Amino acid sequence: xxxxxxxxxxxxxxxxxxxxxxxxxxxxxxxxxxxxxxxxxxxxxxxxxxxxxxxxxxxxxxxxxxxxxxxxxxxxxxxxxxxxxxxxxxxxxxxxxxxxxxxxxxxxxxxxxxxxxxxxxxxxx
Amino acid sequence: xxxxxxxxxxxxxxxxxxxxxxxxxxxxxxxxxxxxxxxxxxxxxxxxxxxxxxxxxxxxxxxxxxxxxxxxxxxxxxxxxxxxxxxxxxxxxxxxxxxxxxxxxxxxxxxxxxxxxxxxxxxxxxxxxxxxxxxxxxxxxxxxxxxxxxxxxxxxxxxxxxxxxxxxxxxxxxxxxxxxxxxxxxxxxxxxxxxxxxxxxxxxxxxxxxxxxxxxxxxxxxxxxxxxxxxxxxxxxxxxxxxxxxxxxxxxxxxxxxxxxxxxxxxxxxxxxxxxxxxxxxxxxxxxxxxxxxxxxxxxxxxxxxxx
Numbered sequence: 001x002x003x004x005x006x007x008x009x010x011x012x013x014x015x016x017x018x019x020x021x022x023x024x025x026x027x028x029x030x031x032x033x034x035x036x037x038x039x040x041x042x043x044x045x046x047x048x049x050x051x052x053x054x055x056x057x058x059x060x061x062x063x064x065x066x067x068x069x070x071x072x073x074x075x076x077x078x079x080x081x082x083x084x085x086x087x088x089x090x091x092x093x094x095x096x097x098x099x100x101x102x103x104x105x106x107x108x109x110x111x112x113x114x115x116x117x118x119x120x121x122x123x124x125x
Numbered sequence: 126x127x128x129x130x131x132x133x134x135x136x137x138x139x140x141x142x143x144x145x146x147x148x149x150x151x152x153x154x155x156x157x158x159x160x161x162x163x164x165x166x167x168x169x170x171x172x173x174x175x176x177x178x179x180x181x182x183x184x185x186x187x188x189x190x191x192x193x194x195x196x197x198x199x200x201x202x203x204x205x206x207x208x209x210x211x212x213x214x215x216x217x218x219x220x221x222x223x224x225x226x227x228x229x230x231x232x233x234x235x236x237x238x239x240x241x242x243x244x245x246x247x248x249x250x251x252x253x254x255x256x257x258x259x260x261x262x263x264x265x266x267x268x269x270x271x272x273x274x275x276x277x278x279x280x281x282x283x284x285x286x287x288x289x290x291x292x293x294x295x296x297x298x299x300x301x302x303x304x305x306x307x308x309x310x311x312x313x314x315x316x317x318x319x320x321x322x323x324x325x326x327x328x329x330x331x332x333x334x335x336x337x338x339x340x341x342x343x344x345x346x347x348x349x350x351x352x353x354x355x356x357x358x359x360x361x362x363x364x365x366x367x368x369x370x371x372x373x374x375x376x377x378x379x380x381x382x383x384x385x386x387x388x389x390x391x392x393x394x395x396x397x398x399x400x401x402x403x404x405x406x407x408x409x410x411x412x413x414x415x416x417x418x419x420x421x422x423x424x425x426x427x428x429x430x431x432x433x
Contacts, residue, residue: 007318010405012342040304047296048322049158050303 135185160324206275216255260291
């Protein structure tokens with residue numbers, strides 16, 4: 001598992017870990033049943049506070065990406081939806097809204113927005 | 126209820142007529158990694174020396190592991206590791222001899238740790254310590270301070286003068302120490318990226334006064350950067366308590382604020398014809414915004430005691 005943390009980006013470290021692990025699961029670099037590095041090991045490898053890693057793992061468990069097996073560690077879980085359909089739709093809508101706002105601010109035409117979204121979809125998901 | 130391992134009570138120090146540490150109230154819990162921040166001359170090293178009983182306070186007091194700093198006995202000191210600023214070593218001794226010398230002062234000494242830290246910093250024990258690079262010297266000092274396995278570790282600017290690789294080794298050594306849950310580290314630093322990586326809690330000292338004492342996340346959340354975009358002309362702003370910096374450019378006003386209250390935020394959001402956007406801030410920018418130069422300083426020192 002290769003993660004990289006940058007400081008002073010404005011994005012809290014735990015969120016960087018959550019984002020990177022999520023992407024690895026989406027891309028299939030981490031598969032269902034794979035075990036993650038322990039909190040200690042990952043913290044020392046990345047040179048970050050173990051509480052930060054623990055918090056990120058906790059968030060990933062709540063989001064349904066990881067399973068915590070007490071005494072054994074953290075594993076990639078079967079994808080399950082922890083949010084209701086309405087909640088998922090609401091969150092997606094909020095994310096799309098802020099994305100479009102930024103694009104509008106940059107003056108990007110709709111065709112470019114669609115092309116950028118499609119190419120990102122192909123490369124990440 | 127967690128145990129408090131470092132506690133100060135109105136701790137004050139004057140050098141002549143100059144107040145260097147002003148009425149400091151700090152408490153640090155067992156098991157935490159505590160980052161002590163401040164600009165040069167803010168009083169960090171003086172505070173650390175007061176904590177260790179190396180300086181007499183003018184007023185107030187402090188306790189380390191439950192004992193008054195002025196009454197620390199050798200058996201208390203054996204539980205405390207102190208790395209003074211500057212990574213001093215006796216240059217005529219070899220690395221091995223430095224270790225042996227240090228060891229003679231301690232009842233307990235874990236030689237495995239001593240050797241592990243040396244090898245982590247790629248040090249040869251036969252080298253003369255006077256010929257070491259800054260990073261290696263830091264490694265040697267760290268090995269000497271860690272080998273007695275202190276419960277409480279006080280590091281005065283351990284990252285000073287280190288390159289990024291040596292700093293990473295330093296961080297890893299710190300994390301190694303706190304593998305045991307009862308170990309506490311207090312470290313001062315200018316390297317905010319290091320602090321952002323490892324600290325649970327921080328204290329910000331400015332001109333001898335404690336300006337913040339809170340969890341790292343809280344500090345980052347409370348110092349905010351807001352950009353207001355408007356249609357040119359001069360935007361009139363409502364009075365904002367906690368305003369740190371204002372930066373105006375064409376059609377845009379950028380604000381750095383601490384502890385923005387909901388009513389003021391509402392007032393900003395309600396400004397007609399203005400878009401309200403928030404930029405995420407790293408610890409470094411938040412710190413510079415918080416203790417950087419500005420005109421209205423006296424106003425804020427009273428106002429900003431609030432980040433707790």
